[in-house]
Amino acid sequence: MDSKLKEVAQVFFKLGCFAFGGPAAHIAMMEDEIIEKRKWLTRDYFLDLIGTTNLIPGPNSTEMTMHCGYERAGKAGLFVAGIAFIFPATLITALLAYLYVKYGELPQVEPFIYGIKPAVLAIIASAILKLGKKAVKSTELIIIGILVLAASLLGVNEVIALLSAGVLGMLYFYLKSKTKSNFYSMSPFLLFLGINTTIAKVSTLKLFLIFLKVGAILYGSGYVLFAYLDAELVTRGLLTRAELIDAIAIGQFTPGPVLSTSTFIGYQLSGFTGALVATSGIFLPSFLFVLLLNPFIPKMQQSKILRYFLDSVNVAAVAIMLAVLFIMAKETLIEWQSIVIALLAIILTFKTKISTIWTIVIGAFSGFFLITIF
Known part of the structure; x- marks a missing residue:
């Protein structure tokens, strides 16, 4: 190697x-x-x-x-x-x-x-x-960060907060660079606007497609994952809700990504083969997304207007980490x-x-x- x-x-x-x-x-x-x-x-x-x-x-x-x-x-x-x-x-x-x-x-x-x-x-x-x-390169970015922090603590979806910060920050800094007018200095404020298990067998292809779908659309925390899996597995009678709760608990207290829950559920449904296909399905979209996205990041850095977008998204990402820290500490x-x-x-x-x-x-x-x- x-x-x-x-x-x-x-x-x-x-x-x-x-x-x-x-x-x-x-x-x-x-x-x-x-x-x-x-x-x-x-x-x-x-x-x-x-x-x-x-x-x-x-x-x-x-x-x-x-x-x-x-x-x-x-x-x-x-x-x-x-x-x-x-x-x-x-x-x-x-x-x-x-x-x-x-x-x-x-x-x-x-x-x-x-x-x-x-x-x-x-x-x-x-x-x-x-x-x-x-991340904090200017007063305006501090304001954006504070507003994203407040929005996150109030329960606003993190992807919406990030995109809003990126788009509005990009527009603000672009207009500021063009006009040098104090009028636009208010723009950032727009951002605020245990159980014996009965194994229910399922085909490996169906299992793979279920977890592939979840992996391709999943945003957010383990609670969001729970909601998706509840809809895909519990409502279809493939898993009981108690079994799903235990599976999510396993994902929470093992190291690495909480999506390792898929391994646990896959094994419950179809043994080791099920564990393998469920794990492959839920993580495969991430490999593809990163493979497609990574080459574009240097180009985004070189573009002046996309640099404004990245700067705003970056400070928003740090603000969200701070919100997570606050909630975890509490x-x-x-x-x-x-x-x-x-x-x-x-x-x-x-x-x-x-x-x-x-x-x-x-x-x-x-x-x-x-x-x-x-």
């Missing part, structure tokens, strides 16, 4: 083993590994990748791995990075699916997950600070144990040069000891 491909595989397999906490945390870990340590990309370009990736369907953090792999080792790097990142979650989820179908219950991993969540907050905060310094920091772990993670992240992966590991074991002892 080419040395660059081997490096890509190693880096993203490692990240795939420890990527807990959702897309914002995954991207924060990538920023540390790809930008800080290895310097594969500039932070500006990494930010452009984040902004554009948020505009396409699919698991954004997984698509970011594909972009980074593409930049490091070409088209082959795109596929190697994506597969390496997805593989650990898929393998772990398949194993858990086997145990679930055989024994009808999930393993007790809550104490470890309890410790990971507050540790992830510090990692996300660090990435927001670094990316924010690059939901996580409710007991003294989680606050202690968060403070420890802040010290490790901001006062030492320890890897984000070790911060995750230390957080997990801290959670286990604090919960089991106290």
Whole structure:
């Protein structure tokens, strides 16, 4: 294997083993590994990748791995990075699916997950600070970021917020560059306008097409994934809602993308073959979207008007990460144990040069000891 491909595989397999906490945390870990340590990309370009990736369907953090792999080792790097990142979650989820179908219950991993969540907050905060310094280039972009943050906290769909920020920011900066008039300085404000399982067999082709469809149109969080899968599987009688809830739970507490839920469901419906086709179906659109999108990003950077669009989308993406951080903190920091772990993670992240992966590991074991002892 080419040395660059081997490096890509190693880096993203490692990240795939420890990527807990959702897309914002995954991207924060990538920023540390790809930008800080290895310097594969500039932070500006990494930010452009984040902004554009948020505009396409699919698991954004997984698509970011594909972009980074593409930049490091070409088209082959795109596929190697994506597969390496997805593989650990898929393998772990398949194993858990086997145990679930055989024994009808999930393993007790809550104490470890309890410790990971507050540790992830510090990692996300660090990435927001670094990316924010690059994204905030003017007062107008600060205003756009604040408005997107407010919109996100009020529940506005993140894709709508990003597109609105991009289009309105692009129009504003274009008009400003043409007229130099103070009239348009108000334009950014327009932005505000456990169970024994009965396996229901289904053909592998049908299963593949169901998950291909979901992967091609999915935007948003695990809750959106739940809604899509509920419509595609539960209403058709292929899965009970209780089984779907367990599958989503597996996707939430295993590392990597929550879409590894597809592996679990595929196994429930058609064994290991089902796990393979469901996983392939839901992730295949992401590989194709990134393959088509990546070559256009340098051209977008060179276009003056599209540069305005990217700058506005980038600051909006950082604002959405900040909103995610706020919501996660509100939901996580409710007991003294989680606050202690968060403070420890802040010290490790901001006062030492320890890897984000070790911060995750230390957080997990801290959670286990604090919960089991106290």
